[in-house]
Amino acid sequence: MQRERLDGGRAVIAARDADERPDTDEIERLAAAAGFETVTTVTQRRREDRTYNLGRGRAETLAERVAETDADAVIFDGQLTPGQHGDLRGLLPDGTELIDRYRLVLEIFADGAGDERAKKQVELATLEYEYPRLRQTTEVQSMSSRTEKGSIVYDVDDRIDRLRTEIQSLSASAAERRAERREQGFDLVALAGYTNAGKSTLLHRLADDLSLSALAENHGDETVTANTEDRLFETLETTTRRATVDGRRLLVTDTVGLIDDLPHDLVESFSATLGEIGDSDAVVAVVDAAVDDEAFRRRAETTLDVLASEADRVLPVVNKADLVDDATVARRAETLARLAPDAEQPVAVSATEGDGLAQLRDRLRALLPTETTRLELPNTGETQAVLSWLHDHGTADVDYDGDRVAVTFVGRPDVVREARRRAEETTDD
Known part of the structure; x- marks a missing residue:
């Protein structure tokens, strides 16, 4: 089964929340990252409707907005069940693409996948997402004959099994390489954090062979620089560079950018990539200080929730400190300390300006097993x-x-x- 790609175009954003009027800023950014132009939004504050997720009246309003704006797609900020997907799609004008948050993130992941392991993880996550929807729309008689020659469901099932085996093999090879690096005397450090927190820029600051000036001079040469563009999931595949901190030789890995409300099974689908975090001697958890208080708290929680089950030594970092005042930096550090009481005390830095990096290196050096x-x-x-x-x-x-x-x-x-x-x-x- 070939993974179906999204075509982009004009989109209507739909969002529902049981407790408050939904904020659509982030889903609009995600839509833009996938090539969509948001033409209007339809939101609702109410509990979930089993049929459409939105209430019936709001779902009909959504269909009207699609027709009025001549939109190509509806992007739903949440995860639709196979049944809700089918019922809501039935209300929309013919030819309208219906994409929930899960599917949209998969598309962005696909665009960011460069190496073999990342591509296979994207394909596996996509097939596991599509599988129940495929079953929902497959005729009952073909479903009851799973081994029928040419059965699409059987083909997808078989491909999922093969992908799991292949990813497991690739992950084992990656773990072996990390073990070899340790034998060579390297400490392994992972940079983790919400997407666009500044991890790639920080990697340039720490690495022996990269610099921000090199980035400016070699912007198109991906073999020389790690990308620092403000683009969602730019580092789906990990980027590793050598660094030296007080005589200790490090291999610093910029890991996949995280995002709020990723479904748990999607995170699990990328456990091979997150293995870079679990196998590290220390993890630098980078959070963007320049967002508002609520966004900072939410992004910090997203980052620390993932690290809680993956990492033992975590150093929280408040990045982009140059963009806010001292009181805000102090408030951000207090938030991180409260959310991660077992982690190290936070460090404030500006990766772009170079502020606070000496303290970061000192704290990182002290954190390494010695x-x-x-x-x-x-x-x-x-x-x-x-x-x-x-x-x-x-x-x-x-x-x-x-x-x-x-x-x-x-x-x-x-x-x-x-x-x-x-x-x-x-x-x-």
């Missing part, structure tokens, strides 16, 4: 090879004293254990 050992080695050629290895895998303070060499070595606990083993072998020899 062990210190004292090594006594003979002053031999073999020891020089060990010293070279120590300098490559951690921080080594070397003191020569005649035929002896004293080393104070600081690094990852597993690297320190390997350092002791190499030192013992050298001493025995």
Whole structure:
């Protein structure tokens, strides 16, 4: 089954909330990211209707607005059940595309998917979304004959199984690569946060081989720079760069941008990407300080909710501090501290201006798992090879004293254990 792409065009936004009049700013941004122009909105404050999600009267008003504006699509800010999707679509003018929030996000994910794993995850999530709707519209007789040759439902079912297997294999390979990087002495750090929080810009600040000036000079060269455009889900596939913090060698990964109200099973569909977070030694949780209080709280909750089950060491960061006053920065930091009492105390930075980055590096360095050992080695050629290895895998303070060499070595606990083993072998020899 080929994944059906959305065509863009003119769209009417529909939204319902049981408690308050819906705010459509974010769904309009999502629609724009998928190529749609919002021509009008239809909102309602009421409990969910089992048939249309909107109340019957409001659903009919929606159909009238579509006809009046000659819209190509209705974008619904929420998740429609297969039954609601079919019933609401039946009210709309012929040829009108009906897209709920879940399907819209999948489309944006598809546009942002660059590597093989991301593309397969998008395809899997799309098929799992479409499957119950396909069953809803498939004739009863074809549904009762699952193994019938050419059955679309059977083909989709089979493709879902194969995709799960392929993604599991790709995820295992990625986990093996991360283990190899640790053996090489790297600490793994993930940048996580709501989409457009400034993670990619922060990656440029931290990375050894990237800079904001390089971004300006090489804007079209994706092999040289990580993208920092203000575009939703620009980093669906992860981007990893080397960084050095106080002698520690890091691999910093810019992970997929999060967004509010992502259905839980959609988040689960991207667990392979989120694995970059779970396998990290520390996670920098980036939140945009320049949005209003309610948006900041909601975006912080979205970010921290995902990290709560994925990460052990979290450093919250209030980014874009240059765009707000000191009182707002302090209020943002208090909000993060309250929402994540078990995390580190928040740090305020401006990734674009470079403010607060020294403190961020210091706090990140202190957060990394660290062990210190004292090594006594003979002053031999073999020891020089060990010293070279120590300098490559951690921080080594070397003191020569005649035929002896004293080393104070600081690094990852597993690297320190390997350092002791190499030192013992050298001493025995």
